[in-house]
Amino acid sequence: MVEFYYPETLNEALELRSRTGALPLTGGTDLMVRYENWSSLPPRFPGSIMALKQLNELHYIREEDDCLCIGGATAMNRILEDPRIPEALALALDEIAAPSLRNLASLAGNIQNASPAADSLPPLIVMDASVRLVSSAGSRDLPVQEFITAPGRTVLQQDELIESVRIPLSFVRQADARQAEKSTIVYRKVGTRKANALSKLSVCFFAHCEDGEVKDIRMALGAVAATVVRLQKAEEKLKGISCGELETVWKSVKRDFEKAVRPIDDQRSTAFYRKRTALRLLDDFISRLQDQPSA
Amino acid sequence: MSHPISRSVRRKDAVDKAAGKCMYLSDLYPSAPLYGRCFYSSIARGRIVSRKLPPLPEGYWIVGASDIPGKNSLHMLIEDWPVFADTHVRYLGQIIYLVVGPDKQKILEILEAIEVEYEEETPCYTLEESAALVGGAQHGEDNVYTRYDINLGDIVEPFKKAARVLENEYYTGYQEHVYMEPQSMYGEWLDDSFVLHASAQCPYYIRKSLKGALGMDPEKIRVIQTATGGAFGGKEHFPDVLAGPLAVAVYKIRKPVKIVLDRKEDLAYTVKRHPSAVHFRTALDSDGNILAHDIDLRLDGGAFASCSAVVLARAVFTIGNVYNIPHIRVCGRAYCTNKPPSDAFRGFGAPQAVFAMESHMNYLACETGTDPLEYRQPYLFKQGDVTITEGRVHEKVLLPEMTERILEMSGYREKHEEYKNIPGKGIGLSYFLHGCGFTGNGERDLIKARIYLKKNEEDRVFIYGSNVEMGQGLMTTFCKVASRALDIPFDQVEYVQPDTAVVPDSGPTVASRSISVVGFLVQKAAEKLKDQWVSGQAQEIIQDYEPPEGLVEWDQDALKGDAYPAYSWGINVIEVEVDPVTCEVDTKGVWGVYDVGVPIDRQIVEGQINGGMVQALGYSHLEKLECRNGRFSQATMADYIIPTSMDFPSTQSDILDNPFEYGAFGAKGAGEMVFDGAAPAFTAAVSQAVDAVIDEIPVLPETIMELTDEGQ
Amino acid sequence: MKDNKIEFRVNGETRIYEGDPLRRLLDVLREDLGLTGPKDGCGEGECGACSILLDGEVVNSCLIPVGTIQGQEVLTVEGLNETDQGKCIVEAYADAGAVQCGFCIPGMVMATEALLRKNPSPDEAAVRKAISGNLCRCTGYDQIVDAVLMAADRGKGLW
Missing domain, CATH: 3.30.390.50 (CO dehydrogenase flavoprotein, C-terminal domain)
Incomplete structure (x- = not known):
């Protein structure tokens, strides 16, 4: 039986994730297509699903720990609207799909989908960006390049979620307009x-x-x-x-x-x-x- | 000078459609009592040796060949396409069963449980394999659906005395219609009749197609057209193919059933544009002048004949294009292959022919060291010239004026000269024509169009015919024609949505015939009604087709005479830049000048021009559709690439008036001709930009890279 | 989401949904609420015929499980057409000759509204970009671009 979970806090989400291993769904733009069913039937998800879009804790863009950090549920268009976003990433996001899709799709989702053709990955990897993975047990940061191991495969554990994407401010400054x-x-x-x-x-x-x-x-x-x-x-x-x-x-x-x-x-x-x-x-x-x- | 009727009005259907109020089939029955979904053949060619059907829950049915009350064939031009595959399958995607029931999930489970075992036979996938009868002949003795030969003049002498003979071959690929509304229909049983509501171009075709299968009096088969969300030829014959299984199911169950294809099913299993291969041999004198063409034209018809014969006819009759060449031999053949059938698609064989001829003219110009524009001039048709079928060009030909206009608009001459020295930039030009209406005697002997014009006591006038509104604006243009002829306000005239129980058969909505042929009947009927007009009284006019006078009699056996009563004409110019690193093509400019007789509504005709252009540019270099082992590789709309709003700049166009005596207020066809010319103009531009001969579409960055990359 | 009830607003009215939360918003709008303006053109977020506004942003309703829109505001073409902005856009589409078969147009109209809310005086390039997720097979887009520019011009002050 495919369950649908709708956690209201990140802690609740992590608890659910470790207990059920439910598949995180943020924008849904990859998962809804991958498991598309006959029109008007719900998608054929292989297991339980957990919505993340509603978690305010995952919607942010801020500077901390020498990184520009982008919350895991932040939609691509919200990222594009932020002037602090490095040009390389902005150029990539701006060409992903179309405006309506970018209002749903998240950057973290694009990473987790781990397509070899995911357009956000080349700039993230050039910038030495990392992902912060969180679970009930704690958190760890991994370079994006190490996070993805094969097409559609990542090292994300059954109890983990992508909390944020982190871009080193050293790169942001280096690539800054003043250095243009x-x-x-x-x-x-x-x-x-x-x-x-x-x-x-x-x-x-x-x-x-x-x-x-x-x-x-x-x-x-x-x-x-x-x-x-x-x-x-x-x-x-x-x-x-x-x-x-x-x-x-x-x-x-x-x-x-x-x-x-x-x-x-x-x-x-x-x-x-x-x-x-x-x-x-x-x-x-x-x-x-x-x-x-x-x- | 512009005709007053060309002044634009607001389309009758525009506001409802934009506000989301127009109901398409899937909106009329958002949920149905019963849904149907097809079980398709999973192999391209073979014998069905066994079938295992799962036990069915109450209220579910698996409908197949054994349920057919009449013959297991759909009546299109011939009757080779079965309603359900029974003993053999001829393409991957052929319908074997229709599963019907109230719950979609349950239907999917039943479909997954059906087991069909095949004994596979060797399929033929290419024209060459078909001609070599790989796996044995499937259609007749030679796999040729239709062969048409043309012998204009005599090519033997010119080839004997030729100073040079140049030859080349040109290829065009598949194209999928991608009407935004997928194939949709809903059937029910009412008062001993089968009633079908369908998104379709040709309500009477469906009725004819089902008659034999249901074994019913055609009067007991009623087809009602629903608002049609795009068609482009894809809803000419394919609705017959879905309506067959649906009709058999409704006949058996006597309950309403709805079929709406998912986009992936629609992409995978519906008909496509015919791929083509055209070989030219041309005899030239010592000055490079054309003496004669010897042309071999082949179309890939796919697994069943459908309307390949007629597509072939138009391709063969259009291959001479706008040029007066006295000696032409054409051997045209449409072949049977084990792929989803090819069928009608905007242009209907003409785009393939025009691409080949225009590309070949560029090739000849290049080989003889002549400018491609100048090279064409001596051959351009003039009024009274003899056509490829020994008919006449009856109308005044505006090509000189059109040429002057497009050169002025596009700056072609200067740019073409300038870009000779600028790698990566190119500009190309094409000429084309499109015959209006059915080929040969079709209108007179086969279609015999009839319309009614009825007036009620409130003096409101209603147009009854079987031609449908599918986006091209017919609902509006027909009403404009009637209101102008009657000299009454546009809002006083209404178009009646086609329903075979109500409207007469004015023929299918195809072949650029609606406005020129049927619109003319509307005009004549309106003129009669005006003469007889009695205010406050119900009146009715029946108007039948009458062939134009002064034509060269058509001989279908000899393929001689006037293939079409009139032609629409066009010239396109396309300007491109090719990225030196990625070989991506950026289209910088798009121009078109057209003669459509008289545009019945300028805005509507411009809509056809812009839309036809972009669809044809997609055909030229975006819409790759490969069939591998009988299956299309491009399976989703993310894979099959139609143009977006960002791909092409706006089309700059002009329309020159040239009234046609037998068209509504002088109108000729516009819907198809506007598609015909973009591909060769585009490839000519790319060809100049990358300095290579391009003889195939779609011309992809991959093709250009292979042609030009020296680092391989 | 409480007791498996999902509450959201559609065209200004509060709706409570108690069915399968994984159903597509598109299907709930069309089948449960009878709002057939959004169309099912591809089912995979490619064509934009199902476009609606969700909390004011244009989105593909075929990609949204209804369970994820708790507390959100849905606007479909039916709701938009009740507003001055919606009427202005619809009239401009009709006058510019932007409507042919019409199947993509309700989605186009929603993308237009989303654009004009953010940028009430767009240029041609901005319009082409804003509708780039809405595929049209009939018009070649030129007259749709004209319609959006016409709406922006006529509707000065509305957005």
């Missing part, structure tokens, strides 16, 4: 159409160049492998080199990192297209960095 001339942020969604689209791939790149040197560089690619790929080893090779050499060094190392980009053919696009486009977007990013006046 020194930092470059690219978010690019290659979708099936210009709006209300699912991604063939999406990428987020960040670089901070100062005094002719690459101080920081980060590259994340979505929908090109089973989970979002962050090219950490490539980033290490490029950090600290002079901007003028960037393109040359990139060319010499990029073959080593292409292996991480191993997309599939599906009805939405082809492995060839995804791979070539991902690499071309990377090349384009590097060459733009090199061409920058501050470089």
Whole structure:
């Protein structure tokens, strides 16, 4: 029997979660589609369901512990309206589905759904964002990249919920408008159409160049492998080199990192297209960095 | 100069629809006493060897072939499509049973418990496999539903003396209609009659289709059209396919049953636009002038004939497009394959033909080093020219004026020159025409349209016909025609919602015929009523179709004569930018100039232009629909990509008046022609932007990447 | 939610629902309350034909289990059409030629209302973005965009 729970506090929710393992439903935009039934029948949920949207404790955006923290039930459009949100995340959220869906969908839900093509993931991973998981027993913070292990799979335990998504303020400041001339942020969604689209791939790149040197560089690619790929080893090779050499060094190392980009053919696009486009977007990013006046 | 009738009025149905008051079928019966859901074949081709049906609770039924009171066939053009698959299945999705009952959950459980065992046979999925009779012939001896041959002039001599022969092949893909309202119908048994309420284009087609299956007098089959939330050809014949099982169920149970397809069922199992492959061989003289075309045109008809023969006819009669070429040979064939049947879709074979011809003209221009616009000019039809079927272009042809207008609006000439030196930018152009009404003698010999015009004692006038309002504005334009001819206020005229018990058969709502052919009957009837008008008295006019005079007699065996009494004409220009990194195409400009005779309502015709354009741009590069092993890969609306409000800029258009003597106030068809030209203009633009020949739609970023990427 | 009763307001009236909380709000509106303005076009949040306002925000009612809207305010096209804003939008749709088959239009009208509440003088780009979750297969959107701009212009001061 599928039960529906409607906790009124986070504590009640956690107690229910540990007792019943009910599936958390916030915006419902993924779950309602995944378990869609014949029109006018309730969805075919595989187990009990627990609504979270009503929990005021999960609706907030605030700065704490050197992080910009976004409550787990906050809808994407509420996040988009907040001026403190880093540009990379705002760009990604703004292109997810359509306004009506973004009024329901939560950022935490997009993470928990763990689709390889989830558009919020490349920027979150570039920003080294983490999720705070809470249970009746306590809480733990995990980088988003470690939280997701495979398509549709996360390390979320049966008694846990995503309490918040946390973006390091150090990154927010680094990418801040005042640093704009020194930092470059690219978010690019290659979708099936210009709006209300699912991604063939999406990428987020960040670089901070100062005094002719690459101080920081980060590259994340979505929908090109089973989970979002962050090219950490490539980033290490490029950090600290002079901007003028960037393109040359990139060319010499990029073959080593292409292996991480191993997309599939599906009805939405082809492995060839995804791979070539991902690499071309990377090349384009590097060459733009090199061409920058501050470089 | 614009005709006074073109001045726009507010559509009769607009406010109710916008306010949510218009009732579509699923709104009329939001919950039904009984629901029906189909059990579909899960394989593409095979013999049914055994069936195991679960025990049924009280009040539930599994209806199948053995319940059919009459013949197990639907009468469309021919009778090959069974109501229920009985011994064989020919496509994945063919209906084997209809499960009926009061509780949807219970129906699902019954459907899951039905076991059908098949002995699979080798299916054919491609034109080549069909022609090679893979798995044995399924239709006739050669798998060809219909073959039409055209021999205009004689191509033998021109090919002998040709300085060059150029050949190429062009492909178009599937397209799904995606009417926003899925297929919906409701059947009941009333006074010894089967009564069907349906979202449909052709109430009388459904009646004809069911007659044999029910073994009933057609007068005992009543079809009532309900407000139709989009159709585009998808509700021309497919409602027959759902109405068959529904009628058999209602006949058996004698209780009302409702079927509304879920979107996923609708995407997976309803009919689609015919994919096509068109091969051109063209003989050129030493100056690059066209001497003759030799054309092989193939359509993928899917598992049953439906109306493939007529789609093929229009494709073959349109393949010459707007050009006067004296020697053309065409071999046109529609093939049977083990995929969901292909069927009517806005344009009805013409978009496939126009895409092939226009792409080929671009190819010839490119190969001969000529500008594509200039290359076309010497061949453009003029009044009196001979058509591909040895008919005549009877009307004045406005192509020169239209060309001038579109060049002025779009800046095509300058941009085309400029973009030769700018990688990533391109602009393309297409010419096209669309024959109005049924092909050949169809209107005279098959349809024989009739309408009534009735006036009551309050002097209110009512139009009775079987042509439906499905979004195209017919309810409004018919009333405009009658009110103007009668010289009475628009609000004094009403359109009667088609119900076969009430309205005469004025034919189906297809083939760009409603306003030009049936609208003309409305005008003639209104003129008669005006002559006889007695205020305060009920009066009635019956108006039958009369063929236009002065046409070249049609010979259906020889395929000679006037295939259509008149043509609508158009020119499109599309401008694009291709992203150098991702190969995504950004459409920067969209222009169209049209001759639709006289637009009966400018705003309504502009609605057709804008909507047809965007639907055709979707067809050109968004709406990928792949059939793999008999199943469409794009299973949801998140997968099958129709345009949103963000995908294309607004369409800039103009309409030139060119009254047609036998159309309502000079009107010719508009609904389909506006779809025909966008694809080749779009691919021409992309082709210029990426400097590659594009001979296939949809042209996806994936295709462009493969054509242009050097890093592979 | 107390004793499995869900209380919410629809078009200004309080409703108490006691059935399966997992049913879609769309079905409750259509089947239980007879509000058939919201349409079922796809059932998966893609087409926007089922759009309504929930606490003033446009949402897809096919994606909402009714149990999750305790205490919230639902506005459907039927309710909107009773207001001056709703009438202004509906009239503009009719006058701009924005309505063809009409199946998507009630949802479009709700998306329009949501836009104009936030931005009473949108430009074309803002309109196109605001209706990007509402698919229309007939119009090509141009006349719908005209209608929204017309409503904004005629309805100055209403929003």
